[in-house]
Amino acid sequence: MEAVSTFHSVSEPVENHLDRLNDEGVNIPSLCKKTVAERFQIVFEMLYYPYQKEFIRDKALIRVGLKARQVGGSFGWIGGDIAIKSILRRPPYITVISATQRHSNELGAKILTNLDIFEQLVVGKLAKPLNKNQEAILIGTDASMPSTCTKIMLMSCSAQSARSFTGDAYLDELAQFEQAYKIYQAVQGQITRGYTITAVSTPFGDRGLFYELTKRHERGDWNAFRRARSQRVLSSLHVIDIYKAREQGMCDQWREPIDPEFIRSTCLDDETFQQEYLCQFISDEGAALPLPLIESCIRKELPHPDPRYAAVGKVVAEEWPTRGDCVCGIDVGRVRDRTVIVVKRLQDDHHYTVELDVMKNTDFDDQEARVLGLIEKYNCRMIAIDNNGIGMPLAERLEKKYGASMVYRCNFTVVEKNTMMTTYKAKMQRGQVHLPGLWEEHTRDLKQDLHSIRRVVTAAQNVTYEAPRDDKGHADRAWADILATMAGELRGRYSAPNRREIAGVSVESMFGM
Numbered sequence: 248m249e250a251v252s253t254f255h256s257v258s259e260p261v262e263n264h265l266d267r268l269n270d271e272g273v274n275i276p277s278l279c280k281k282t283v284a285e286r287f288q289i290v291f292e293m294l295y296y297p298y299q300k301e302f303i304r305d306k307a308l309i310r311v312g313l314k315a316r317q318v319g320g321s322f323g324w325i326g327g328d329i330a331i332k333s334i335l336r337r338p339p340y341i342t343v344i345s346a347t348q349r350h351s352n353e354l355g356a357k358i359l360t361n362l363d364i365f366e367q368l369v370v371g372k373l374a375k376p377l378n379k380n381q382e383a384i385l386i387g388t389d390a391s392m393p394s395t396c397t398k399i400m401l402m403s404c405s406a407q408s409a410r411s412f413t414g415d416a417y418l419d420e421l422a423q424f425e426q427a428y429k430i431y432q433a434v435q436g437q438i439t440r441g442y443t444i445t446a447v448s449t450p451f452g453d454r455g456l457f458y459e460l461t462k463r464h465e466r467g468d469w470n471a472f473r474r475a476r477s478q479r480v481l482s483s484l485h486v487i488d489i490y491k492a493r494e495q496g497m498c499d500q501w502r503e504p505i506d507p508e509f510i511r512s513t514c515l516d517d518e519t520f521q522q523e524y525l526c527q528f529i530s531d532e533g534a535a536l537p538l539p540l541i542e543s544c545i546r547k548e549l550p551h552p553d554p555r556y557a558a559v560g561k562v563v564a565e566e567w568p569t570r571g572d573c574v575c576g577i578d579v580g581r582v583r584d585r586t587v588i589v590v591k592r593l594q595d596d597h598h599y600t601v602e603l604d605v606m607k608n609t610d611f612d613d614q615e616a617r618v619l620g621l622i623e624k625y626n627c628r629m630i631a632i633d634n635n636g637i638g639m640p641l642a643e644r645l646e647k648k649y650g651a652s653m654v655y656r657c658n659f660t661v662v663e664k665n666t667m668m669t670t671y672k673a674k675m676q677r678g679q680v681h682l683p684g685l686w687e688e689h690t691r692d693l694k695q696d697l698h699s700i701r702r703v704v705t706a707a708q709n710v711t712y713e714a715p716r717d718d719k720g721h722a723d724r725a726w727a728d729i730l731a732t733m734a735g736e737l738r739g740r741y742s743a744p745n746r747r748e749i750a751g752v753s754v755e756s757m758f759g760m
Contacts, residue, residue, distance in 0.1 A: 283369060286368060286369045287365070287369050290364065290365065290368050290369055291303075291331070294327070294364060295319075295323050295327055296319060296323065296492070296495050296496055296497055297495045297496070298318075298323075298485070298487045298491065298492065298495050299319055299322075299323030299324060299327060301485065302323065302324045302328065302485050303323070303324075303327055303328045303331055305483050305485070307443070307480055307481055307482050307483040308438045308441070308442075308443050308444065308481045308482065309438065309443070309444050309446075309460075309469070309481065309482040309483075310443065310444070310445045310446070310482070310483050310484075310485065311446050311447075311457075311460050311461055311464055311482075311483070311484045311485070312324050312445070312446065312447035312448070312485045312487075313448070313449075313450065313461055313484065313485065313486045313487075313526045314447060314448070314449060314485075314486075314487050314488075314526065315449065315487060315488045315489040315492060315523065315524040315525070315526060316449050316523050316524060318487055318489065318492040318497060319492075319497065320447050320449075320487075321354055321357050321419065321447070322357045322360070322361070324445075324447050324485075325343070325354060325357070325358070325417050325419060325445065325447055326354065326357035326358045326360065326361045327361045328417075328445070329341055329343070329358050329361075329399060329415075329417065330358060330361035330362045330365060331361075331365075332397075332415065333362070333397040333399070334362075334365060338397055338414040338415050338442060339397065339398065339413060339414050340397070340398050340399075340400060340412040340413055340414030340415075341397055341398070341399045341400070341414050341415045341416075341417070342400050342402070342412050342414060342415070342416045342417065342434065343355070343358075343399060343400065343401050343402070343417045343419065344402055344403070344404060344405075344416070344417065344418050344419065344424075344430060344434075345401075345402075345403060345404075345419040345420065346403065346404060346419075346420055346423045346424060346425075347403050347404075348401075348402065348403040350403075350419065350420070351401040351402055351403055351419075352401060354401065354419055355399070355401045358399065397414075400412055404424050404425060404426050404430055405430075407433070410433045410434075410436075413437065413440065413442070414437065414442050415437065415442045415443045415444075415445070416434035416437050416442070416443070416444050416445070417445045417447070418430065418431070418434070418444070418445065418446040418447070418448075419447055419448075420447070420448045420449065421446045421447070421448040421456060421457040421460075422448040422449065422450060422451035422452070422455060422457040422458070422708075423448070423451060423708060424456070425707060425708065427455060427456035427457065428456055431444075431446075431456055446460055449522070449523060449526075450522050450526060450527060450528045450529070451522070451704070451708060452528065452529065452704035452708075453528040453529065454704070455708075458528055461484065461528075464482060464483070464484035465484065469481060469482040486526055487526075488524060488525045488526045489505070489507045489510060489524040489525065490507050490525075492505065493505050493506075493507055507524070510524060511524070517676070518702075529702075533701065533702060534698055534699075534700070534701060534702075535668055535672070535700045535701060535702040535712055536671075536672060536675070536697050536698060536700060537698075538694075538698050540672070540675055540676065541675070541682075541694055541697050541698060542694070543675070543678070544675050544678070544680045544681060544682050545682045545683070545684040545690065545694065546681055546682065546683060546684050571592045571593045571594040572592070572593050572628045572629075572738060573590055573591065573592050573593070573601065573625035573626060573627045573628065574590070574591050574593065574627055574628060574629040574630070574631070574731055574734035574735045574738055575588065575589070575590050575591075575618075575621065575622060575625070575627040575629070575630045575631070575731060575734060576588070576589045576591070576630075576631050576632075576726075576727045576728060576729065576730030576731025576732070576733065576734055577589075577618060577630065577631070577632040577633060577638075577641070577727060577730065578633045578638075578723045578724075578726040578727040578730060579614070579632070579633045579635075579636075579637055579638030579641060579642075580606075580607075580637070580721070580723055584716070584721045584723050585605050585606060585607050585723040585724075586605075586606040586607075586609060586614050586723070587603065587604065587605050587606070587723045587724050587726075587727035588602070588603070588604040588606075588617065588618055588621055588727060589602070589603050589604075589724075589727040589728045589730070589731040590602040590603075590621055590625050590627065590731065591728075591731045591732065591734075591735055592625075593735050593738065596674075596677075596679050597679045597680075597681060598674065598679060598680055598681065598731070598732055598735045599681045600681065600682050600683060600728060600731070601625070602621060602625070603689055603693070603724065603727075603728075604617060604621065605689070605723075605724065611637075611640070611641065614641065615641055615644065618641065618645070622649075628653070628738055629653060629655070629734040629735070629737055629738040630645060630649065630653060630654045630655065630734060631654075631655040631657055631730040631731065631733045631734035631737065632645060632654065632655070632656060632657065632730065633657060633659070633726070633730070634656035634657055634658050634659075635658060635659055639656075642654065642656045655733065655734060655737055657730060657733070661709055661710075661711045664711055664712045665710060665711070665712075666733075667729050667730070667732075667733050668700070668702075668712050668729070670732065670733065670736055671728075671729045671732050671733075674732060680732065682694075682728075689724075692724055693724045693725065693728065696714070696722040696723065696724040696725035696726075697722075697724075697725040697728070699714045699715060699722050699725070700712050700713070700714045700722055700725055701713050701714065714726075
């Protein structure tokens with residue numbers, strides 16, 4: 248089968264699966280002495296994990312597979328199911344739709360890997376790609392007679408193309424589809440003739456078609472519908488998280504049992520693990536930073552150094568660590584929003600907030616003077632500043648004064664927000680963010696600002712972060728603290744000059760000190 252070898256470059260080699268079968272007690276040479284039915288049963292039982300076999304045996308017209316990442320959903324639930332269905336039942340067409348054509352082709356490689364195994368061990372020659380673009384596979388013992396074969400069409404999200412074929416339909420990673428409803432509408436008619444629709448995906452937010460299909464099954468909306476003669480249910484839901492996969496024998500490529508706790512430790516935050524590996528639909532618009540997590544970072548044992556600062560909107564914490572480089576985060580406002588400056592001191596990987604300066608309705612000259620004063624006071628080694636709108640002039644002046652390597656101008660793009668929030672949350676979960684706990688109203692306002700940031704999944708399936716605007720601003724304190732944390736992370740990537748020696752001129756003379 249040289250014609251299908253190009254697919255195998257993106258799929259696990261057939262030899263790996265044959266080795267696993269051999270390790271599990273399948274005497275491959277002795278299989279030749281058995282009947283085709285016996286060989287088929289042996290290979291089926293030994294090749295797939297229990298949750299994969301349960302899915303393949305399921306004859307429901309609508310099957311929904313809710314899975315953790317990398318548990319064999321594509322290989323077994325789709326690839327294995329299609330291979331066996333093509334061998335035993337041979338529907339005229341099988342349509343496989345993925346988010347992109349590349350993903351469809353990779354899924355085609357997994358289908359062919361399954362077919363290669365059955366070809367070598369059970370039934371003889373079966374399959375070959377139909378064209379150079381590898382967008383179709385012909386399954387059958389005699390490719391010269393297409394009417395006796397199953398044609399597997401591999402395509403990306405296209406509702407118009409999906410309407411063209413009669414047969415079983417597979418929707419791979421449906422939660423990631425941009426036109427999920429149109430795609431489903433295009434293939435829904437297949438069940439009229441008794442063909443099946445299979446939707447398999449990892450969760451992605453608590454809305455969209457895949458979420459709705461899952462909830463319909465959980466509510467039992469289709470329980471009353473059964474086949475007239477066999478009384479089989481017409482729809483089913485299969486759920487396999489990382490722990491269930493481990494319990495049912497799943498191993499890695501080295502045939503070692505997977506370790507869910509190690510996988511959890513590699514995730515950047517708990518929500519990622521819950522969604523990607525525990526099959527939980529995380530709220531699109533829930534708090535990005537849960538309140539218990541924020542409170543775990545507040546250090547209430549440190550007293551407020553000078554209560555008088557609370558009345559003028561400025562707080563100082565001299566009791567925090569006095570050694571280590573300092574960095575600065577600045578969120579710029581003018582009328583509706585505040586300008587907030589946060590200074591953090593770095594010790595190892597820990598970030599301590601040592602000053603928070605809140606300015607409302609303060610003219611830009613005064614804002615700049617206070618920013619420069621804090622940079623000088625703490626000898627800040629890295630600055631991250633809001634570069635949007637009214638923040639751009641101040642960002643430009645700081646960059647001109649201190650150099651581009653010392654000033655990170657943040658445009659708050661979707662990518663930047665994701666990077667900052669993921670980094671900040673991960674450091675909070677590791678206990679490396681330290682927020683003063685007795686700064687009166689400023690501690691309370693900072694906590695509320697942090698908790699007000701919402702994780703939102705857009706219609707285009709992009710994750711972003713937003714915060715409502717109220718009489719206390721637009722989460723200004725939170726973004727300043729997050730920017731300061733980002734400055735701390737960037738500090739290690741640059742070798743910046745000491746702020747007291749810039750171009751040979753002392754900072755004291757620059758500020759008239």
